[in-house]
Amino acid sequence: MGSNAAQGITVTGVSRSFGDVHAVRAATLFVPPGSVTALIGPNGAGKTTLLLMLASLLAPDTGTITIAGHDPVTDARGVRAAMGWMPDVLGSWPSLSVRASLEVTGRMYRMNRLDATARANELIGLTGLEALADRPSRVLSRGQKQRLSLARALVHSPSVLLLDEPASGLDPAARVALRELVRRLAGEGTAILVSSHVLSELDEMADAAVYLADGVTASAERVALAGASARSWRIRSLDPAALERGLLASGVSGIQTDHLGTLVQVDNEAAAADLLARLVGAGVRVSAFGPAVGDLEHTFLDLSRPESNGGAA
Amino acid sequence: MNTIPDTTPLRQPGVDRTSAGDFLAGLWLMVTLELRQRVRGVAWYVLLGIFVVLVAAVTVLLWLSTTAWETGGGAVFSAVIFFVLLLGTFVSPALSGNAINGDRDIGTLATTQVTLISTGQLVLGKFVAAWITALAFLAAAVPFLLFAVTLGQVSLATIAVSVLVLAAELGVIAAVGVGLSGVVTRPLFSIVVTYLIVAALSVGTPIAFALLGTATKSEQTLTSPVGCDDPATTGSIPRFDHYWWVLAANPYVVVADASPGVFDASGNPQDLFGWIAVGVRQAQVPPDLQGEAPYCQSTGQYFGDDGGQLSTARELYDNAVPSWFVGLGIHLILGAGALLWAWRRTLTPARRLPTGRRVA
Numbered sequence: 167m168g169s170n171a172a173q174g175i176t177v178t179g180v181s182r183s184f185g186d187v188h189a190v191r192a193a194t195l196f197v198p199p200g201s202v203t204a205l206i207g208p209n210g211a212g213k214t215t216l217l218l219m220l221a222s223l224l225a226p227d228t229g230t231i232t233i234a235g236h237d238p239v240t241d242a243r244g245v246r247a248a249m250g251w252m253p254d255v256l257g258s259w260p261s262l263s264v265r266a267s268l269e270v271t272g273r274m275y276r277m278n279r280l281d282a283t284a285r286a287n288e289l290i291g292l293t294g295l296e297a298l299a300d301r302p303s304r305v306l307s308r309g310q311k312q313r314l315s316l317a318r319a320l321v322h323s324p325s326v327l328l329l330d331e332p333a334s335g336l337d338p339a340a341r342v343a344l345r346e347l348v349r350r351l352a353g354e355g356t357a358i359l360v361s362s363h364v365l366s367e368l369d370e371m372a373d374a375a376v377y378l379a380d381g382v383t384a385s386a387e388r389v390a391l392a393g394a395s396a397r398s399w400r401i402r403s404l405d406p407a408a409l410e411r412g413l414l415a416s417g418v419s420g421i422q423t424d425h426l427g428t429l430v431q432v433d434n435e436a437a438a439a440d441l442l443a444r445l446v447g448a449g450v451r452v453s454a455f456g457p458a459v460g461d462l463e464h465t466f467l468d469l470s471r472p473e474s475n476g477g478a479a
Numbered sequence: 480m481n482t483i484p485d486t487t488p489l490r491q492p493g494v495d496r497t498s499a500g501d502f503l504a505g506l507w508l509m510v511t512l513e514l515r516q517r518v519r520g521v522a523w524y525v526l527l528g529i530f531v532v533l534v535a536a537v538t539v540l541l542w543l544s545t546t547a548w549e550t551g552g553g554a555v556f557s558a559v560i561f562f563v564l565l566l567g568t569f570v571s572p573a574l575s576g577n578a579i580n581g582d583r584d585i586g587t588l589a590t591t592q593v594t595l596i597s598t599g600q601l602v603l604g605k606f607v608a609a610w611i612t613a614l615a616f617l618a619a620a621v622p623f624l625l626f627a628v629t630l631g632q633v634s635l636a637t638i639a640v641s642v643l644v645l646a647a648e649l650g651v652i653a654a655v656g657v658g659l660s661g662v663v664t665r666p667l668f669s670i671v672v673t674y675l676i677v678a679a680l681s682v683g684t685p686i687a688f689a690l691l692g693t694a695t696k697s698e699q700t701l702t703s704p705v706g707c708d709d710p711a712t713t714g715s716i717p718r719f720d721h722y723w724w725v726l727a728a729n730p731y732v733v734v735a736d737a738s739p740g741v742f743d744a745s746g747n748p749q750d751l752f753g754w755i756a757v758g759v760r761q762a763q764v765p766p767d768l769q770g771e772a773p774y775c776q777s778t779g780q781y782f783g784d785d786g787g788q789l790s791t792a793r794e795l796y797d798n799a800v801p802s803w804f805v806g807l808g809i810h811l812i813l814g815a816g817a818l819l820w821a822w823r824r825t826l827t828p829a830r831r832l833p834t835g836r837r838v839a
Contacts, residue, residue, distance in 0.1 A: 246594060257590055273508050318590065
């Protein structure tokens with residue numbers, strides 16, 4: 167699909183309030199086709215409100231939104247034909263079977279009966295719901311409903327996909343399958359926006375991240391600063407005593423030891439590489455050496471700190 | 480989730496747009512979805528069974544008691560029709576009053592709204608489904624109505640008109656229920672408000688009619704009859720004729736008044752419905768504000784009514800505005816207004832949200 171700027175998701179200066187509550191104040195983001203962007207923020211940051219606006223359910227007070235080239239306020243139908251939305255609320259028609267739910271959804275997108283049936287079968291296989299296909303959806307567990315919800319969002323093969331907490335309630339195998347599916351859809355040209363609290367999950371899935379705090383998306387500069395700030399690295403050695411001697415000799419600050427290993431504060435990746443070289447040079451037998459938290463989590467924690475100083479230490 | 484097959488085609492669905500046919504197809508999809516969701520429960524069939532048993536019991540009891548008085552099928556028919564309306568007004572709000580906000584609560588409203596189903600299809604689909612559900616009760620009662628025909632005295636035309644008007648009344652209740660479910664956020668509250676509106680129409684209208692009529696008074700001047708020296712007297716008289724439409728808005732009155740009036744040779748109604756119709760239409764006649772006293776106090780002479788001036792029940796019925804037409808009109812405006820309001824409140828993307836309402 168290439169990098170057509172009219173495709174994908176474009177959000178510029180969007181705000182939305184409910185009475186006195188300013189859920190979203192100033193959101194700006196861009197998700198190009200064929201990529202996965204993580205939407206990250208603390209509880210109450212306005213993630214779901216932003217997704218509801220993108221899903222053409224809520225009108226923004228100010229700002230503009232474009233989904234696959236359509237404005238949800240003036241051309242909701244155009245948006246809906248191209249957009250799939252997996253809500254954070256698990257809703258399903260309780261007395262309809264999984265198969266019937268997907269068929270009805272397909273028919274709501276104006277597929278004919280045959281196409282809807284075929285697509286339902288395809289999606290049941292894709293989400294691993296074969297064994298439950300003819301059971302009423304009220305008997306599904308939370309994770310199974312989550313898969314049904316994902317399947318429903320994919321019924322009309324959307325070119326823009328909005329996933330609100332897609333991984334919650336999924337077992338580890340299903341999370342891996344979700345990640346593979348999301349990556350594959352992105353590979354086929356879909357623009358995907360994923361909101362989640364499971365940041366390690368997003369680390370492996372997302373090409374880019376948008377941080378939303380108090381309804382404001384963090385600017386690229388702030389994100390870069392936060393990402394570059396000092397962070398913890400975890401080191402494990404076959405000989406902890408030798409490791410401690412080596413660290414002290416290297417003049418490293420903030421050494422903490424727990425049952426998983428030793429945590430040290432390192433300014434940036436270059437300093438980490440230097441430290442590893444010195445430790446190995448000093449004969450310390452290092453078995454593990456890496457950042458203690460993922461990139462997204464590190465940035466997220468740094469940005470969510472009140473009055474984030476953000477600067478490199 | 481299992482391993483993903485690499486070759487799953489992600490094809491574009493055939494999205495084509497023609498207006499009327501697509502609208503109806505989507506509407507019917509919503510109707511069938513709603514019926515599958517709500518009606519296909521054991522509880523619903525139990526309810527229908529209880530309803531049939533009740534109607535059967537009422538029919539048999541009425542038949543036994545009226546044959547004792549030798550009045551025949553007319554009474555049975557009128558009573559069964561009223562009984563179906565009564566039970567319909569009990570059942571219908573519960574089945575329709577949470578159509579939209581109930582879906583919002585279980586999270587299936589928003590997932591429907593993000594599809595190509597329009598708000599109009601959504602609201603109308605739920606209304607049609609609620610109406611069909613209520614009509615099932617009417618259909619279950621039809622055998623008993625036909626039984627009343629076999630007893631004689633009731634024509635098939637009367638039955639047909641009554642059933643049609645009853646069907647329309649059930650539709651109005653369904654529309655009010657679905658409408659309120661789109662306006663009020665909490666399902667329990669919208670069901671209760673629907674019951675209150677039904678109660679206001681069924682019980683409230685006669686009370687309002689009586690109170691409004693007696694509270695509005697006009698001055699009536701009675702001149703003394705010829706040959707009597709009494710001074711003219713003035714008194715106040717209630718003006719029910721201003722408020723006959725309030726009574727006409729009663730669903731029972733609508734059903735009764737709509738059935739073709741059948742009168743005997745002396746112009747008196749043959750059945751219960753006829754008497755109700757005559758009574759309600761009588762309220763349209765304004766009182767004579769410049770009358771002649773029937774009694775001379777000074778002489779003690781009673782003048783009485785001139786027999787020729789009094790019209791028969793039939794004349795009164797024929798000369799009045801058909802009150803069922805006005806009543807049904809009021810109901811249709813009420814039902815359509817409720818649906819329109821629900822449509823406006825359910826439109827997406829939503830601009831203003833009532834406090835406490837979630838979108839999804």
